Amino acid sequence: MRINIITLGCSKNTVDSEKLAAGLQAAGHTVHFDRARNDCDTVIVNTCGFIGDAKEESINTVLQQIGIKTRGRKARRLVVCGCLVERYRDELEKEMPEVDAWYGVHEWERMVREIGEVGDYRETTVRPLSTASHYAYLKIAEGCNRSCSYCAIPLIRGAHRSIPIEELVAEAKALVAGGVKELIVISQDTTYYGLDIYGRRALGELLDRLADESGATWIRLHYTYPTSFPADAIDAIARHKNICNYIDIPLQHINSRILSSMQRGIDREGTLRLLDTFRAKLPDVAIRTTLIVGYPGESEEEFDELKDFVRQARFDRMGCFAYSPEEGTPAYALGDTVSEDVKQRRVDELMAIQEQISLEKNRARIGRTYRCIVDRREGELLVARTEYDSPEVDDEVLVRQTRAGIRPGDFVDIRITDALENDLVGEIA
Numbered sequence: 001m002r003i004n005i006i007t008l009g010c011s012k013n014t015v016d017s018e019k020l021a022a023g024l025q026a027a028g029h030t031v032h033f034d035r036a037r038n039d040c041d042t043v044i045v046n047t048c049g050f051i052g053d054a055k056e057e058s059i060n061t062v063l064q065q066i067g068i069k070t071r072g073r074k075a076r077r078l079v080v081c082g083c084l085v086e087r088y089r090d091e092l093e094k095e096m097p098e099v100d101a102w103y104g105v106h107e108w109e110r111m112v113r114e115i116g117e118v119g120d121y122r123e124t125t126v127r128p129l130s131t132a133s134h135y136a137y138l139k140i141a142e143g144c145n146r147s148c149s150y151c152a153i154p155l156i157r158g159a160h161r162s163i164p165i166e167e168l169v170a171e172a173k174a175l176v177a178g179g180v181k182e183l184i185v186i187s188q189d190t191t192y193y194g195l196d197i198y199g200r201r202a203l204g205e206l207l208d209r210l211a212d213e214s215g216a217t218w219i220r221l222h223y224t225y226p227t228s229f230p231a232d233a234i235d236a237i238a239r240h241k242n243i244c245n246y247i248d249i250p251l252q253h254i255n256s257r258i259l260s261s262m263q264r265g266i267d268r269e270g271t272l273r274l275l276d277t278f279r280a281k282l283p284d285v286a287i288r289t290t291l292i293v294g295y296p297g298e299s300e301e302e303f304d305e306l307k308d309f310v311r312q313a314r315f316d317r318m319g320c321f322a323y324s325p326e327e328g329t330p331a332y333a334l335g336d337t338v339s340e341d342v343k344q345r346r347v348d349e350l351m352a353i354q355e356q357i358s359l360e361k362n363r364a365r366i367g368r369t370y371r372c373i374v375d376r377r378e379g380e381l382l383v384a385r386t387e388y389d390s391p392e393v394d395d396e397v398l399v400r401q402t403r404a405g406i407r408p409g410d411f412v413d414i415r416i417t418d419a420l421e422n423d424l425v426g427e428i429a
Helices: 011-026 052-070 083-095 108-115 153-157 165-177 203-213 231-239 256-261 268-281 300-313 330-334 340-363
Strands: 002-007 030-032 042-047 077-082 101-103 135-139 182-186 218-221 243-248 286-293 317-322 369-378 381-385 396-400 411-419 423-428
Touching: 002 011, 011 030, 011 042, 011 077, 011 108, 011 135, 011 182, 042 052, 042 083, 042 108, 052 077, 052 083, 077 083, 077 108, 083 101, 083 153, 101 108, 135 165, 165 182, 165 203, 182 203, 203 218, 203 231, 231 243, 231 268, 256 268, 286 300, 286 340, 300 340, 317 340, 340 411, 369 396, 396 411
Parallel strands: 002 030, 002 042, 042 077, 077 101, 135 182, 182 218, 218 243, 243 286, 286 317, 396 423
Antiparallel strands: 369 381, 369 411, 381 396, 411 423
16 A cells, blocks of 8 residues: 555654554555655554644644545555544544544554554664654653643543663664664653663663764754753763753743643743753753743733843744643643734733844854754755754754765754844855
């Protein structure tokens, strides 16, 4: 069969889809990752159920595929899986009878057996990539043991389950042997890694092993959590040249009352101390965060405190989300007390502050030369990234190609000649 997998949501879903594809390929099928494709025997939609916008996108994508199927196009079977199914399977089955099969987030083996029409499921460290071939996500754990009041992930994915270090090192080696240059370490909470299987936080040890043994040129850390941040992980970043000076740490807010209601396990003072620690031990670090506005009861004064925090913290990269009430979470009982108009205004105000900070930081890079990885070509431009930028979510470096033979995945020295709010412009040094 020819099978097309459409992946929605976060990078954890990306890894799930790639591992699903590996099992289907092992069964002899051809697998594509192409949302626009409509000539396959089977289409699998891997959904997201995290917040309202993501759920809406998932439903609209499934409806689009139902339309293609009922118009008599090639696809003879439509399968829907992932987080949205795990949360709302009964309702979805009733509303969308055109879908042939539904699978939750704990049914990957059954999916391979039933869709691939094989008796055995064999997970392999070799998986096809839906990303560019020179970077890959390395998922180090499944689930989450945190109790953040607004988050449904523990309800969907279950408890935190770390993958043993030896298995992760083997997977990393296989990815690098297949051409991957950059490994991006992910899970719902990477700083919790190891507690369930080793009785201790082992992220620092894992980073050491990956840096020493994987062969990756760059290793990047995502989805860290501020409470009980492991100091040895910071030390590992400082110790290894192939670990990027980059920390992704969703802080969500700075007001202590809201952080307490969010059940984040940290207050304003603890957050500020942690940021100071990062910058003291890693003077060149790029810090990426995400924030939530419009949490139930957030006053204008508390929002003003958040704005002042963004001005003072001067994050290198920042995203902002409007609060989305999720059934079954503790915050859901608080009601959705901030109007959508106010939420959007707060998002816009916060991002305007960050855009100015980003422009100032980018302008400070003019005249400097950075080792960059080339992601792709766009017409006459090469699109690259510094070590301070993660693919798909951060800034890019735009370069008019002046040297023949440069390809995606190559590392080149680029001198920055101009700066925009969210991009840099440069030339080959």
